[in-house]
Structure formats: structure tokens, C-alpha cells
Amino acid sequence: MFSPHTFLRALCALPHRGAATPAGAEAARLLQTQLADLGATVRMQAFETPKTYITIVYWLLGGVLVGLALLTVTGVAVGFVWYFVAMAWFYFNGRYSFIIKFPVQHTAHNVIGHWPARTTADDVQTVILMAHYDTAPVSLLYKTGFRTRLILLLVLMLLAAMAATLEAVGIGLPYLTYLRYGLMAYFVLQATLGTLGYWLRGYSNGASDNATGVAAALATADRLRRANLPNLAIEVVLTSAKEAGMIGAYYYVDAQKKKWKRNRTTAIHFDTLGAGLLTIVEKAGTLEPLRYQNEPTRMARKLLKTDAFRDRSQTGNGHTADFDSVWFVRNDIPVLALCAMDARGRMSPVHQASDTLDGVEPAAMETAIDLAVAVVQHMMKDK
Numbered sequence: 001m002f003s004p005h006t007f008l009r010a011l012c013a014l015p016h017r018g019a020a021t022p023a024g025a026e027a028a029r030l031l032q033t034q035l036a037d038l039g040a041t042v043r044m045q046a047f048e049t050p051k052t053y054i055t056i057v058y059w060l061l062g063g064v065l066v067g068l069a070l071l072t073v074t075g076v077a078v079g080f081v082w083y084f085v086a087m088a089w090f091y092f093n094g095r096y097s098f099i100i101k102f103p104v105q106h107t108a109h110n111v112i113g114h115w116p117a118r119t120t121a122d123d124v125q126t127v128i129l130m131a132h133y134d135t136a137p138v139s140l141l142y143k144t145g146f147r148t149r150l151i152l153l154l155v156l157m158l159l160a161a162m163a164a165t166l167e168a169v170g171i172g173l174p175y176l177t178y179l180r181y182g183l184m185a186y187f188v189l190q191a192t193l194g195t196l197g198y199w200l201r202g203y204s205n206g207a208s209d210n211a212t213g214v215a216a217a218l219a220t221a222d223r224l225r226r227a228n229l230p231n232l233a234i235e236v237v238l239t240s241a242k243e244a245g246m247i248g249a250y251y252y253v254d255a256q257k258k259k260w261k262r263n264r265t266t267a268i269h270f271d272t273l274g275a276g277l278l279t280i281v282e283k284a285g286t287l288e289p290l291r292y293q294n295e296p297t298r299m300a301r302k303l304l305k306t307d308a309f310r311d312r313s314q315t316g317n318g319h320t321a322d323f324d325s326v327w328f329v330r331n332d333i334p335v336l337a338l339c340a341m342d343a344r345g346r347m348s349p350v351h352q353a354s355d356t357l358d359g360v361e362p363a364a365m366e367t368a369i370d371l372a373v374a375v376v377q378h379m380m381k382d383k
Helices: 004-012 022-037 053-069 076-092 146-168 175-201 207-225 247-256 295-304 326-330 363-382
Strands: 041-049 106-115 125-132 232-239 265-270 277-284 313-317 335-341
Touching (some): 004 207, 022 041, 022 207, 041 247, 053 175, 106 207, 125 247, 125 363, 207 232, 207 265, 247 326, 265 295, 265 363, 277 295, 295 363, 335 363
Parallel strands (some): 125 265
Antiparallel strands (some): 041 106, 106 232, 277 335
């Protein structure tokens, strides 16, 4: 029988699991071995990605800064600013942005395990159990108020583009020129603060974010495959480059979405289960709200009212659109998103050097496994 606690310790024994790094490749091999030991057919999905979101942040802010700096040289700079602001809006609101293809690109891998249904009947249901295994750069901005800072950054980028447009046609001078210089200084400051932690401390160990989610996905798969549900096909998808912008999940969904039968496909996503109360995510998003309104989420809310889960779980909202499950929602695939939050609705310290195994409380991870299994079993009974 698979032990999520034993596997959690093995995964956290690596210093980190950064995307497209040697440690990330070692983590992928460990996941392959574990999936094979559980009887899955295992495949690797290679894709190209920046190693971290830092590359993307530098491109976005750098592009805006260059456009603003060239405004007095050529009017074309206005279009340059708007181009990078638009890419930033899409990227930070959980939509596809071409910025993810900017250099420098590296090869990372999603690790996928599959257990086919034991019947060939037409009513086979597929459940996708998903978690990202890569770890994030340490960031000072994630300690408090990250969503507020991100919204402020997007608003000021929009302001910069609008002000540049007016300045280019000679409106509002010289005040808009002063505003432009002030915004340029702010963008440099944000780029520095947002990436300084990485240059000083490197990657987090990622025990809570998201070794706990990986362990929960594997444990749920193990219990479901032994649950005698012949019409159930199980796929475990362990993605990389989530911390670069949910890129591994994007490529997985993009490759599979045309093959799925939407009325017979359900996803369950596990993310950051190391501390706090298990939380059923009902809404996420930065400036664009992303709502989880689907059958598995409704089923989970019903189960939350039962004795088995009443004191062990809650509903809540994510603070940014940084769940891999965003791509399922965008493509109308029903998905149950699970994380852990404290009483104030905050996740455990993510993107911090303190995210180690010593700080993990296993209760939320164990509850996530129980709830995910119960949701699938109830949904199979209703079919």
C-alpha cells in the first residue's frame, strides 16, 4: 500500500525540484519509479519553458521600460508598451500569453501515469488527479499581500500605457513625463524586489508547495485503483513549470483537450496541503474572477456537510489565478481544486525558504485524499 508520508519524505529529501534543473529531473525519475511501482503505464511529456517566472517578469517589465524610455525617440514605442502590457494582463490572469515562449527556453517534463478502466463499455469515466511537482524561487513578495501587489502592478502598467499614449500626442505635458519617470522607477523596484529572494536564496524546498499535493494525488490514485470501480480510468498528471506560470499544465491540457469526453472527464487538483484546513476552492483569479462551478465541486460541498468532513474542511477563495486547474476551467472540464488555508484564508508560507518538511502538518493532505476518493465514488454511483 502506498504511504503518502513516506513518499513525502523521499521527495523532500531533494534540495528542490526546480523546473528544467538537475534536481527537477531527479524528482521526475522518482515519480516515474513510483508510478510504475503502483502499476501505471508511465509516459513523459516534454515541453519548452523558462526555468522560472523570473525570466518572464524581466521580459514583461523590461519590455514596458524600454518602450517608455524610447517614447521621446519614436511613436512606435507606444505600441511596444501596449504589447507587453497586454501580455502581462493575460499572463497574470491565467490566460495564454505568448510571453511564455520568449527566450531563454529549457526542456522540462510532465510525468503522467495511467490506469485504464477494466471494461470497454461506453460509460467509462476518466478522473485526472493533478499536482505540480516543481518548486518555486524564494520571493520576498509572497510573504504578505501578494495579490494586492500584483493587482497594483497590473493597474500601473495599464496606467503607463495610457499615459504614454497621451504623452506621445502631446497631451498632459510635462506632468505625464514626470509620471512616466516615476512609473519606470517603480517597475525597476518591483523587478528587483520580486526576484531578489531567488538570487540570494535560490529555490524553496517546496515541502508544502507542492510535495504534499503530489503525495495526495498518488495516494488517491492508489486507493481508487483498489476500490473495484471497473468503469473508472485513472490518470495522474504531475506537472512541471507551474512556478513559471502554469506552463506544464497548459501544455498537458492543450494536448489532451480534443480527446476528452467532457461529460465523462473529471479533474481533481491538489496544491499546497501542508498547513491549515483543507479548502475547496470556489473562486480564484487576480483581476479576472475564475469560478469553480461544476459537479465535482458541488459534490465536495455536499460532503463537507457530513460528519466525515464537517470539521476537517471548508470552502474558500484562492488569491491569484495560479492554480494549474485554471486550464481545465478555461476549457470547460469540471475540476475540483483543493488546497489548505488558515482561518484568515491564507495558504502556508509559499515561495519561502521556510517551506520545508518540518513545517508540514499532515491533516489537510490526509483529508484531501479522503475527500477526493469520496467525491469520485459518489460520482460513480450517480452515473
